[in-house]
Amino acid sequence: MRITCGIDWSERHHDIALINVDAAIVTRARIGDDLAGFRRLTELLAEHAGSDGPTSIEIAIETDKGLLVAAGFTLFAINPRAVVRYRERHGQAGGKSDPGDAAVLADILRTDRHRHRRLPADTDLARGVKAV
Numbered sequence: 080m081r082i083t084c085g086i087d088w089s090e091r092h093h094d095i096a097l098i099n100v101d102a103a104i105v106t107r108a109r110i111g112d113d114l115a116g117f118r119r120l121t122e123l124l125a126e127h128a129g130s131d132g133p134t135s136i137e138i139a140i141e142t143d144k145g146l147l148v149a150a151g152f153t154l155f156a157i158n159p160r161a162v163v164r165y166r167e168r169h170g171q172a173g174g175k176s177d178p179g180d181a182a183v184l185a186d187i188l189r190t191d192r193h194r195h196r197r198l199p200a201d202t203d204l205a206r207g208v209k210a211v
Contacts, residue, residue: 081099081100081189082097082098082099082105082127082128082136083097083098083136083137083138083139083185083186083188083189083192084096084097084124084136084137084138084139084185084188085098085138085139085140085180085181085182085183085184085185085186085187085188086120086138086139086140086141086181086184087141087177087178087180087181087184088140088141088142089112089177090112091111091112092109092110092111092112092116093109093110093111093112093116093120093181094107094108094109094177094178094180094181095107095108095109095110095120095123095181096178096181096182096184096185097123097124097127097136097185098182098185098186098189100189102186102189104182105127106123106126106127107178107181107182108120108123109177109178117150121133124136133152134150134151134152134153135153136152136153137153137154137155137188137192138152138153138154138155138188139154139155139157139184139185139187139188139195140154140155140156140157140184141156141157141158141159141162141184142156153197154197154198155187155188155192155195155196155197155198156196156198157184157187157195161187162180162183162184162187165183165186165187166179166180166183168183168186169182169183169186
């Protein structure tokens, strides 16, 4: 079963939603913007990825920076303005909700993955420069 992940990123915490091919939410979580939060995210991904491992689940997120980018995950950085337009598919009220946006981000990969660019993996040189 293919699972996609959406992460609504903020300064203090991140809302996570994992959905399946039928757009059913498999799990939701709110994690901190720290090592414990990253550990919790990898646990959730591993739990739902099965034998393929946590990095096999594709992730949509509104930023192209941070620990997730450097950790080897398959990431799609989705422009926040695009997320607003996709949100309209899910309801007309237009109210922003961090957990709701995480589900919208996961759904973007489920339905329109082919329309978004995967972030390239860092090279060894790029990782070395970031470390310095």
